[in-house]
Amino acid sequence: MRADWPNNARTAISLTFDVDAESGWLGEDPAYKDRLSTLSEARYGITRGLPRILSTLAKHDIKATFYVPGYTAELHRDAIKRIAAEGHEIGHHGYLHLRSDGATEAQQREEIERGTAALVQTIGQTPIGYRSPSWELTPITLQLLREHGFTYDSSLMGDDRPYLLGNDLIELPVHWSLDDWPHLHWKPGRGDAFTAPEAFLDTWLKEFESAHQERRHLTYTMHPEVIGRGHRIALIDRLIDEIKQRADVWFATHADVAAFVTS
Numbered sequence: 001m002r003a004d005w006p007n008n009a010r011t012a013i014s015l016t017f018d019v020d021a022e023s024g025w026l027g028e029d030p031a032y033k034d035r036l037s038t039l040s041e042a043r044y045g046i047t048r049g050l051p052r053i054l055s056t057l058a059k060h061d062i063k064a065t066f067y068v069p070g071y072t073a074e075l076h077r078d079a080i081k082r083i084a085a086e087g088h089e090i091g092h093h094g095y096l097h098l099r100s101d102g103a104t105e106a107q108q109r110e111e112i113e114r115g116t117a118a119l120v121q122t123i124g125q126t127p128i129g130y131r132s133p134s135w136e137l138t139p140i141t142l143q144l145l146r147e148h149g150f151t152y153d154s155s156l157m158g159d160d161r162p163y164l165l166g167n168d169l170i171e172l173p174v175h176w177s178l179d180d181w182p183h184l185h186w187k188p189g190r191g192d193a194f195t196a197p198e199a200f201l202d203t204w205l206k207e208f209e210s211a212h213q214e215r216r217h218l219t220y221t222m223h224p225e226v227i228g229r230g231h232r233i234a235l236i237d238r239l240i241d242e243i244k245q246r247a248d249v250w251f252a253t254h255a256d257v258a259a260f261v262t263s
């Protein structure tokens, strides 16, 4: 696929944010509806994390891609409208963040169709990109994406460059090591441990160096309740500053990258 990035940029970088909020937990287990502490942390992502993220992106004049479950769009309509109003891309992230591998075909269809309807109602636009909840995706999911005319997916790890699924769907790959959740999120009873923010920034920058050498596209994945904490938002700021100092890069939304690599 095309990798001669615009304006002679060495690398294309996409900053992506999964705005799961409460849907991430309710989709995992309906019993979370009474777990107020967990739900309050999810909500914090919307009320405190998201504004910090948006102001950091505005400061650097960078447009990002936000993957939003339909339920989140319905519950936090104004916040999601604001993301779109500031020029960022909104992608599909299911309806109730149900993992595809645990859902029936009918449930998967409902997740896609209700998710799209909620986004259209909120921002007045049909998403062209999809990211599966928890990056679990089945052959049925791919069939549904084709049926509903999606341009790209961002859930798989089969390469570290954009690639094609079949001959019509673009994959913009991801990886757990570049996702803030496994490094910086902690859930009681799950055996997680926090990584020091500096160590995580180092991981991000090492992957940037590699992408820069190979002139490839690179996707970073974040969650507002994780990266939007007071002491962590600086990581995005520093990542962008470091990248800009080291090279000419093209910061681009996933929609922009998907359009470019097939142009």
Ligand SMILES: [Zn+2]
Residues within 6 Å of the ligand: 018, 019, 020, 024, 093, 097, 132, 133, 134
């Ligand atoms: Zn998610």
